[in-house]
Amino acid sequence: MIPYGRQSLDQADIDAVVAVLQSDWLTQGPTIERFEQAMAARCEAGHGVAVCNATAALHIACLAAGLGPGDRLWTTPNTFLASANCGRYCGAEVDFVDIDPHTWNMDARALAHKLEAAERTGSLPKVVVAVAFSGQSCDMRTMAQLAQRYGFVLIEDASHAVGASYAGRPVGCGEFAAMTVFSFHPVKIITSAEGGMVLTNSPQLADHLRRLRSHGMTRDPAHMTEPSHGPWYYQQTELGFNYRITDLQAALGLSQLDKLDAFIARRRHLAARYERLLADLPLTLPQAQEQAQSAWHLYVVRLQPERIRRSHREVFEALREAGVGVNLHYIPVHLQPYYRDQGFAAGDFPEAERYYAEAISLPLFPALGDEQQTYVVEQLRQLIQEPAQP
Incomplete structure (x- = not known):
C-alpha cells in the first residue's frame, strides 16, 4: 500500500536521538531550547515555544490570547478537529466561516461579511484560527486587516505549512498573525514523532505560553506574589498543563529541520x-x-x-x-x-x-x-x- 503520507528519517535523525539518550537530559533540557531557537530563526520569528503536539499548541495559544467562557472562536469547517476543539477547551463558543471555492481555505470575504453581521449583534469573535490547509496560507493580509478593525486575535494554524511562505515571508514570521502553530506529527513536513510549536514576536505572549505548557509554574520573581523562599522556590500563578516536549523529540525535530x-x-x-x-x-x-x-x-x-x-x-x-x-x-x-x-x-x-x-x-x-x-x-x-x- 502506498500511504498518503509518511515520515522520512535517515541515520542523522537516529544519531541525533541516540545522542540525547546518552546525555544527561531526556526532557526539559537544552535541546528543546535549541529546537525552538532554530525554528524561530528559520521563520524569522522572535520566539518559539515547543510543546507535546499541535493540539496543545493551539490550546495554550488560545489561552494566551485571553479566550475563555463567554468568548467566541471562529475557524474553518475544513480542518482537523483540533482547530475548533481548542476553543471548546477554553470554554468558548465555536463557530465557522465557510471555505473559498477555489483555494478550500477559509474565505476572507465570507469572514468579512460575518464580522459585519456579528458587530451589529454584539457577537464578535475574540479569536479567529485561520488554517493553512494543505500547506497554503489563507488570505492572511486581509485577515490581519480585519483583526485590527474588529479587535480579534488572529492565530494561524499552520500545522500543514512548515516551510511555506506568504507575501515573500516565511509562514510563522508574525507579520500577519499574533501566533502561528506548527505540527511535527509523522505525516507532516518535518517530524519530532509527536510535537508542536507556537511562534510569536511578542515576548509577553511567549513568556505566558511557557508557563501554560508547564503547570502555570514560574521561577521568575517578576511573576511571583511574594519574595522567593530560596533557590528551590517556584509558584503556580495560574492553571497550566503538562504540555512539555521531550529532548528526544526536540533532537529529532532539530535534525529534521536540516532537511x-x-x-x-x-x-x-x-x-x-x-x-x-x-x-x-x-x-x-x-x-x-x-x-x-x-x-x-x-x-x-x-x-x-x-x-x-x-x-x-x-x-x-x-x-x-x-x-x-x-x-x-x-x-x-x-x-x-x-x-x-x-x-x-x-x-x-x-x-x-x-x-x-x-x-x-x-x-x-x-x-x-x-x-x-x-x-x-x-x-x-x-x-x-x-x-x-x-
Whole structure:
C-alpha cells in the first residue's frame, strides 16, 4: 500500500536521538531550547515555544490570547478537529466561516461579511484560527486587516505549512498573525514523532505560553506574589498543563529541520508533476492562493461528479483496493456529532460540504517515487475514465 503520507528519517535523525539518550537530559533540557531557537530563526520569528503536539499548541495559544467562557472562536469547517476543539477547551463558543471555492481555505470575504453581521449583534469573535490547509496560507493580509478593525486575535494554524511562505515571508514570521502553530506529527513536513510549536514576536505572549505548557509554574520573581523562599522556590500563578516536549523529540525535530529545504523541494516537484499528469482528467486540481507558496503537505483533488460514472465512495474504495492509500481531508467539523449537539446542521456551510462530497487526498511525501506516483495517476485515470461495471 502506498500511504498518503509518511515520515522520512535517515541515520542523522537516529544519531541525533541516540545522542540525547546518552546525555544527561531526556526532557526539559537544552535541546528543546535549541529546537525552538532554530525554528524561530528559520521563520524569522522572535520566539518559539515547543510543546507535546499541535493540539496543545493551539490550546495554550488560545489561552494566551485571553479566550475563555463567554468568548467566541471562529475557524474553518475544513480542518482537523483540533482547530475548533481548542476553543471548546477554553470554554468558548465555536463557530465557522465557510471555505473559498477555489483555494478550500477559509474565505476572507465570507469572514468579512460575518464580522459585519456579528458587530451589529454584539457577537464578535475574540479569536479567529485561520488554517493553512494543505500547506497554503489563507488570505492572511486581509485577515490581519480585519483583526485590527474588529479587535480579534488572529492565530494561524499552520500545522500543514512548515516551510511555506506568504507575501515573500516565511509562514510563522508574525507579520500577519499574533501566533502561528506548527505540527511535527509523522505525516507532516518535518517530524519530532509527536510535537508542536507556537511562534510569536511578542515576548509577553511567549513568556505566558511557557508557563501554560508547564503547570502555570514560574521561577521568575517578576511573576511571583511574594519574595522567593530560596533557590528551590517556584509558584503556580495560574492553571497550566503538562504540555512539555521531550529532548528526544526536540533532537529529532532539530535534525529534521536540516532537511526541510530538500523535503519542500521534493514535495513541490511531486505536486507539479501531479498537475501535469492529471490535467486532462475530470478533476478539480488545487489552485494557488495569491501571494502564497505552499509547503504541499497534502495534494487534494476534487472529482467532478457530473463527468464521472462512479461515485465518490466507489473511486475512493477502488483506489485503496489497488494499493493506493488515499485519504480524505476533511470531514466538515460542524457535521461531527459533538458539534451537531452544539446546534450546527447540514447546509450551514455549503462550500465545505460540497468539497467533502468530492475530495480525495492523493499520496504525497518526499520518499514517494516518480514510478509510484505514475501508478497512482494510472489507477485514478482508469477509474474515472472507464464506465462503472453494472
